[in-house]
Amino acid sequence: xxxxxxxxxxxxxxxxxxxxxxxxxxxxxxxxxxxxxxxxxxxxxxxxxxxxxxxxxxxxxxxxxxxxxxxxxxxxxxxxxxxxxxxxxxxxxxx
Numbered sequence: 001x002x003x004x005x006x007x008x009x010x011x012x013x014x015x016x017x018x019x020x021x022x023x024x025x026x027x028x029x030x031x032x033x034x035x036x037x038x039x040x041x042x043x044x045x046x047x048x049x050x051x052x053x054x055x056x057x058x059x060x061x062x063x064x065x066x067x068x069x070x071x072x073x074x075x076x077x078x079x080x081x082x083x084x085x086x087x088x089x090x091x092x093x094x095x
Contacts, residue, residue, distance in 0.1 A: 005091040012084050016077060022048035023073050052076075 025045040028034040036042055052073070059072040 001094045002091070005087060005094070008087055009084065012080055012087075016080055018048060019052060019073055019077055019080075022052060 022045065025034075025041060025048070029036065029042075029045060034041055056072040056076060059075050060070070063072060063075065
């Protein structure tokens with residue numbers, strides 16, 4: 001059972017890192033630090049956008065409109081943190 005929880009914790013950590021990479025890339029593209037001519041980074045950003053947009057869309061519908069700032073990735077990371085804490089409590093119960 002511990003192996004299952006370890007796999008879930010690794011998956012949560014990977015999702016956290018991918019969201020952070022996606023947010024940083026979106027800021028770099030938004031402030032024109034990286035141009036859209038960089039095909040590799042644009043394809044990474046596009047792939048991560050296609051991965052996370054369906055997850056963030058319901059969060060964006062619930063949250064109030066804040067103009068240019070999008071806080072939905074932060075809410076998503078917070079939800080992942082809560083899921084991780086709940087899983088660690090459940091995993092401690094099986095230890």
